Amino acid sequence: MTVIHAQPRVLMAADELAVRSLVQRNRVLNCVLDARLQRAPDLNPHRLGGYLWGVGEAGEALRAAVLAGGNLIPVGEDLGALELIAGQLARTGRGCSSIVGDAESVGVMWSVLSRRWGPARAIRASQPLLCTESPPGVEPDSRVRRVRPAELPRFLPAAVAMFTEELGMSPTGHDAGRGYRARVADLISSGRAFARFDTRGEVEFKAEIAVLGNATAQIQGVWVRPDLRGKGIGTAAMAAVLRFALQLAPTVSLYVNDYNIAGRRLYDRLGMRQVGTLRTVLF
Secondary structure, three states, rough: OOOOOOOOOOOOHHHHHHHHHHHOOOOOOHHHHHHHHHHHHOOOHHHHHEEEEOOOOOOOOOEEEEEEEEEEEOOOOOOHHHHHHHHOOOOOOOOOOEEEEHHHHHHHHHHHHHHHHHOOOOOEEEEEEEOOOOOOOOOOOOOOOOOOOHHHHHHHHHHHHHHHHOOOOOOOOOOHHHHHHHHHHHHOOOOOEEEOOOOOOOEEEEEEEEEEOOOOEEEEEEEEEEHHHHOHHHHHHHHHHHHHHOOOOOEEEEEEEOOOOHHHHHHHHHHEEEEEEEEEEEO
8 A cells, every 4th residue: 555644534515526536436336425415515414424534635636535424435446545544433433333335445444443343243245236227128027116105104114124134133223213214214205115015015025226326326125025035026026126217327236245146146137237346344
């Protein structure tokens, strides 16, 4: 790593152009910050969802940046700069529930932060980042549609089940689940939650566009009801979601655990290709 003389600092409104330049180097990888800049162009931490730390003199290009909020998200390829930011953050108590980003970047930061914040509850070391810009060559499931606000009570249990299965903990443990319910309700009201319901009104399949930036719509929360798994509904259902998402952004992306072989095969059939590798540290 090269020697860096600049010290980490909290970025301000005057750094907006430098931040955008950093994000635009890879807008699919950096889609979270890209999307949040739409609502917080002045880098206001309340609208941005956290403080943005960076390395680089004011008025100059940034070497790297880290969004420190509910999640810790590194941006940029300068590992030395990210190591410096990690050292700064390590001096304070952990306030995030995860670190997620480019696998090498997260690895460098975690090597520093683990000395003060460790141990992690779990580490997803290799998560292929997949992307497509073309509608899939698979017939979409016509029963998959946007979830209506009145269907929140039926949709929410499936969202909780997916979260618990994927992350090993329930999202309703904190504040009696009010924050998570509000997050799901917001996705529904913004037209970014999709599902297939059975004749009783129960969710058979679900997915959400969790991040919507200028360059990509990132899908998360993909879930098929356990009793229906292995019956082939996921491919056609996801084909429908991809088509919806491509109406909102020029590309669609998502990331998947490397050990999820069935999921990776499904996304391959849909024409999604790997464009990077993420890593997630969970607390």
